[in-house]
Amino acid sequence: MSGSxxxxxxxxxxxxxxxxxxxxxxxxxxxxKNLILxxxxxxxxxxxxxxxxxxxxxxxxALEVLDAAPAEHEGRYVLVVEGAIPTAGKGYGMIGxxxxxxxxxxxxxxxxxxxxxxxxxxxxxxxxxxxxxTGCKGVADFLAGEGVEVPVVNVxxxxxxxxxxxxxxxxxxxxxxxxxxxxxDVGRVAPVYPGLIHENCPRRADFDVGRFAQSFGDExxxxxxxxxxxxxxxxCWDHRWNGGVNWCIQAGHPCVACCEPEFLDQVSxxxxxxxxxxxxxxxxxx
Numbered sequence: 001m002s003g004s005x006x007x008x009x010x011x012x013x014x015x016x017x018x019x020x021x022x023x024x025x026x027x028x029x030x031x032x033k034n035l036i037l038x039x040x041x042x043x044x045x046x047x048x049x050x051x052x053x054x055x056x057x058x059x060x061x062a063l064e065v066l067d068a069a070p071a072e073h074e075g076r077y078v079l080v081v082e083g084a085i086p087t088a089g090k091g092y093g094m095i096g097x098x099x100x101x102x103x104x105x106x107x108x109x110x111x112x113x114x115x116x117x118x119x120x121x122x123x124x125x126x127x128x129x130x131x132x133x134t135g136c137k138g139v140a141d142f143l144a145g146e147g148v149e150v151p152v153v154n155v156x157x158x159x160x161x162x163x164x165x166x167x168x169x170x171x172x173x174x175x176x177x178x179x180x181x182x183x184x185d186v187g188r189v190a191p192v193y194p195g196l197i198h199e200n201c202p203r204r205a206d207f208d209v210g211r212f213a214q215s216f217g218d219e220x221x222x223x224x225x226x227x228x229x230x231x232x233x234x235x236c237w238d239h240r241w242n243g244g245v246n247w248c249i250q251a252g253h254p255c256v257a258c259c260e261p262e263f264l265d266q267v268s269x270x271x272x273x274x275x276x277x278x279x280x281x282x283x284x285x286x
Contacts, residue, residue: 016083088135227254
């Protein structure tokens, strides 16, 4: 890594399922080894200091690394948060001997930027679903309430595609996220989430002529079966999953808009269309 500038990264796992980490471990180009060890963009690399799932140390030895990191890398590290932040009392979710909320707040104060990875971290997601007894919040919402002023970049998805994380980090390392219009109104890097799935859906022609599937396995647009593609900005159709093999709609499943702030409560029930009017009226709006 000679001649490169290594960006320290602390990866904190809060209220979530670890699915975002698992997704990243399936990254193909760069793969997880190259992502951690090599330059991500010319002259810049990541230096992963703490990740409870990936690091060799465990228990107290791992926590000692996390405890020492804010002072050792003050003002230079990027904090990645995976999972929502529980805020209802001090008993929900612990990282070592500290509640998740306290740990996330203290680490964010000394960070140069925060990446909220996954829809739970970005907007609350599944853990913040009603009735939300743990008071879970998205990272940006939580930090704003704590008075922590640090740039937050959202990388939503349930889980996000590995490329969305890699591309968002690349924009961050290159300083592009500070440019006007580079971050959209819900905190995502705009070029990473550039447009509606609906506009590039392989079943768009069915929608245009009013041919709608009535049961799973039918040909036709999946709108009547609850597809939220007309409301979801993502590149699933281009990147696809498992090495480009497939994605939700190609597999016959409607999009659930997992990259949007409304996920999960406001896009539920998942298999019911959002709008009450007829598909013809919906098409005129879209």
